Amino acid sequence: MTNETVFVLRHGETFIKGQNRRQFEDRLRDNIAKTLASRSVKGLFRAQGRFYLRVEQAAEDWVEKRLTRVFGLSSFSPAQPVEREIESILKVATQMVEKELEARPIGTFRVTTKRSDKSFPMTSPELNREIGGALAERFELGVDLQNHDLDVGIEISEAGSFVFVKRVPGAGGLPVGVSGRVMLLLSGGIDSPVAGHLLQKRGCSLFAVYFHAPPHTSERAKDKVIQLSETLCAAQGPINLHVVRFTELQKMLRDQGPPELAVVLYRRAMMRIASRLAAARRCKALITGENLGQVASQTLENLSRIEEAASLPVLRPLIAFDKLEIIELAQRLGSYDISILPHEDTCSLFVPKHPATKASLEQVTRAEERIDFDELVEQAADEAEVIRVGEQ
Ligand code: ATP
Numbered sequence: 001m002t003n004e005t006v007f008v009l010r011h012g013e014t015f016i017k018g019q020n021r022r023q024f025e026d027r028l029r030d031n032i033a034k035t036l037a038s039r040s041v042k043g044l045f046r047a048q049g050r051f052y053l054r055v056e057q058a059a060e061d062w063v064e065k066r067l068t069r070v071f072g073l074s075s076f077s078p079a080q081p082v083e084r085e086i087e088s089i090l091k092v093a094t095q096m097v098e099k100e101l102e103a104r105p106i107g108t109f110r111v112t113t114k115r116s117d118k119s120f121p122m123t124s125p126e127l128n129r130e131i132g133g134a135l136a137e138r139f140e141l142g143v144d145l146q147n148h149d150l151d152v153g154i155e156i157s158e159a160g161s162f163v164f165v166k167r168v169p170g171a172g173g174l175p176v177g178v179s180g181r182v183m184l185l186l187s188g189g190i191d192s193p194v195a196g197h198l199l200q201k202r203g204c205s206l207f208a209v210y211f212h213a214p215p216h217t218s219e220r221a222k223d224k225v226i227q228l229s230e231t232l233c234a235a236q237g238p239i240n241l242h243v244v245r246f247t248e249l250q251k252m253l254r255d256q257g258p259p260e261l262a263v264v265l266y267r268r269a270m271m272r273i274a275s276r277l278a279a280a281r282r283c284k285a286l287i288t289g290e291n292l293g294q295v296a297s298q299t300l301e302n303l304s305r306i307e308e309a310a311s312l313p314v315l316r317p318l319i320a321f322d323k324l325e326i327i328e329l330a331q332r333l334g335s336y337d338i339s340i341l342p343h344e345d346t347c348s349l350f351v352p353k354h355p356a357t358k359a360s361l362e363q364v365t366r367a368e369e370r371i372d373f374d375e376l377v378e379q380a381a382d383e384a385e386v387i388r389v390g391e392q
Pocket residue numbers: 184185186187188189190191192193209210211212270287288289290294295345346347
């Protein structure tokens with residue numbers, strides 16, 4: 001055996017054709033290279049509609065863990081490169097099966113060969129039979145094409161010849177970046193990091209904005225949002241987090257409008273500022289963690305009022321999720337334990353006991369009448385602190 005592992009990387013969304021396919025593959029390739037940050041990587045190349053990643057064997061586990069985070073991969077296999085001849089294939093396959101048998105009980109198996117290099121003297125079915133027969137005899141295993149405990153993969157292609165026994169499910173989705181940029185409104189709660197993660201999965205790269213209202217919200221609340229941003233870096237690399245000082249605007253809105261409208265008015269102001277920041281960053285949409293009916297203020301009427309203040313489409317990927325479903329996603333993302341740290345966010349403050357559930361356009365227009373938003377929005381956006389999160 002060599003001291004090298006080759007990961008065979010399969011990507012999904014195979015309906016993507018032509019120019020888009022090229023873009024998809026180029027982006028996926030860049031993202032893989034970025035997430036591994038050259039550590040132990042000896043080569044990454046494309047062939048047969050897949051990628052082949054050569055790494056030092058010692059780094060295999062680490063690389064495997066990183067790859068499960070890369071959107072656009074449907075599955076991958078750590079494989080052993082072999083000589084392009086049957087003896088060598090059989091020898092390595094035998095070693096691999098032996099190792100699997102040491103680790104777990106196996107009753108049945110199959111061999112799956114993919115031969116795209118037609119100059120190899122045996123066909124795929126012939127190789128399946130030959131290698132399968134030898135392994136069955138040696139280890140006294142049954143062959144079962146449908147329900148097997150082990151699938152021995154053999155690949156013979158221009159990219160090389162490989163044997164593998166493991167297929168790791170990938171994260172699915174589209175490579176981050178192919179769908180363009182979006183601006184995530186990131187609070188310290190459970191929902192918004194998950195919302196960002198779901199858009200990353202559909203190929204968006206994130207910018208983030210957090211509305212900070214010192215001294216009502218503490219430095220620790222801001223640290224928490226930075227930590228939450230870090231959980232989103234695993235899929236895309238560094239993220240630019242904009243921290244907007246919201247104290248004065250929030251106070252003004254609270255003083256002008258009736259208390260029950262406060263939440264809608266804050267959100268509308270956030271939409272205006274986020275829209276301006278998004279335009280400057282060439283983002284194509286705003287993302288929130290809003291959900292229908294999760295809290296009293298999240299009604300279709302209020303969501304409409306909030307959206308009317310935005311100058312870009314507002315995407316709400318969690319709109320129809322149950323809280324428990326969101327929590328499960330947050331746990332998988334690794335954001336949950338950070339989100340439940342007890343630091344108040346802007347909006348748990350000054351929130352009235354009975355928020356309006358059906359704010360009308362007339363009500364909000366009246367409440368906002370005496371506020372000169374242009375200047376306030378411009379100032380808040382232009383003075384935002386930009387933190388580059390996740391830079392190594
Ligand atoms: P989350 O768990 O994301 O805080 P939530 O259930 O607490 O969501 P709200 O507090 O009503 O919901 O906020 C709805 C959405 O508005 C958030 O998901 C987020 O996208 C945005 N938002 C709220 N507060 C802020 C803030 N201080 N900074 C940035 N975005 C915010």
